[in-house]
Amino acid sequence: GAGVSQTPSNKVTEKGKYVELRCDPISGHTALYWYRQSLGQGPEFLIYFQGTGAADDSGLPNDRFFAVRPEGSVSTLKIQRTERGDSAVYLCASSLSGTGAEQYFGPGTRLTVT
Amino acid sequence: SQQGEEDPQALSIQEGENATMNCSYKTSINNLQWYRQNSGRGLVHLILIRSNEREKHSGRLRVTLDTSKKSSSLLITASRAADTASYFCATDDPQKLVFGQGTRLTINP
Numbered sequence: 445g446a447g448v449s450q451t452p453s454n455k456v457t458e459k460g461k462y463v464e465l466r467c468d469p470i471s472g473h474t475a476l477y478w479y480r481q482s483l484g485q486g487p488e489f490l491i492y493f494q495g496t497g498a499a500d501d502s503g504l505p506n507d508r509f510f511a512v513r514p515e516g517s518v519s520t521l522k523i524q525r526t527e528r529g530d531s532a533v534y535l536c537a538s539s540l541s542g543t544g545a546e547q548y549f550g551p552g553t554r555l556t557v558t
Numbered sequence: 559s560q561q562g563e564e565d566p567q568a569l570s571i572q573e574g575e576n577a578t579m580n581c582s583y584k585t586s587i588n589n590l591q592w593y594r595q596n597s598g599r600g601l602v603h604l605i606l607i608r609s610n611e612r613e614k615h616s617g618r619l620r621v622t623l624d625t626s627k628k629s630s631s632l633l634i635t636a637s638r639a640a641d642t643a644s645y646f647c648a649t650d651d652p653q654k655l656v657f658g659q660g661t662r663l664t665i666n667p
Contacts, residue, residue, distance in 0.1 A: 448600075477654060486646050486657030487601070500654060533599065544588050544650045549601040 448550035469538030581647030
C-alpha cells in the first residue's frame with residue numbers, strides 16, 4: 445500500500461517568504477507527526493496530531509511555525525517570514541495509534557532558505 | 559533537545575563483519591526503537607523493544623536493552639553493502655519520538 449508522501453520534495457525560498465509543506469499520511473493512521481532534521485543531527489520533534497487536533501505542539505520553535513490537519517488526514521506545515529536558520533529537512537510520520545507505536549516516515553521536504 | 563546519544567558517531571567495517579552501535583538515554587521509557595536512514599531522507603523502522611524486554615531479534619538484527627543503565631545496543635550481523643546508512647535510536651516521550659544524533663555506518667566491499 446501507499447506510504448507517507450510529502451510534497452514538495454525540495455523547496456527553495458527567499459528569506460522572509462511564506463512556505464507550506466504538505467504531508468499525506470497512511471490511510472487510517474490517526475496520529476501524524478512533524479519533525480525537523482538538520483545536517484548531521486537526528487530528527488527533532490515539532491508537533492503531533494491525534495485526529496484533527498494538535499495534541500502536542502511543544503516542539504514548534506516559535507510562532508512563525510504553524511500546522512493544521514483540518515480533516516484528520518492531510519497535514520500542512522506553514523512557516524511565515526522564513527529565516528536561513530529554517531533550512532532543514534522536514535519529515536512527516538504517521539502511526540496507527542500514537543502512543544508508543546511504530547512511526548512510518550515520509551521521504552521529507554528539503555527546505556532551503558536563501 | 560535530544561535525549562539520546564549514539565556511540566560511535568561513525569563506524570566503518572568490512573562487508574561480512576558485525577557492526578555494533580550503542581545508544582544511551584536519560585529518562586524512563588516505555589519502549590525504544592531503532593531506525594535506519596539512507597541519504598539523509600526518510601527513516602525506516604527496524605525494531606521496537608519494550609522496557610520489560612531485554613533482547614529482541616529480527617533477521618540479522620539483535621537489539622538489547624538495559625533499563626538500569628539506560629542504554630541499548632544494535633548489532634547487525636554479517637553486514638552487507640546495503641547496510642550503509644545512518645542508524646538512530648529513539649525513545650518515546652510518551653507519544654513523540656526523541657532521537658539521538660545517530661551512528662553513520664559504512665560497509666566497505
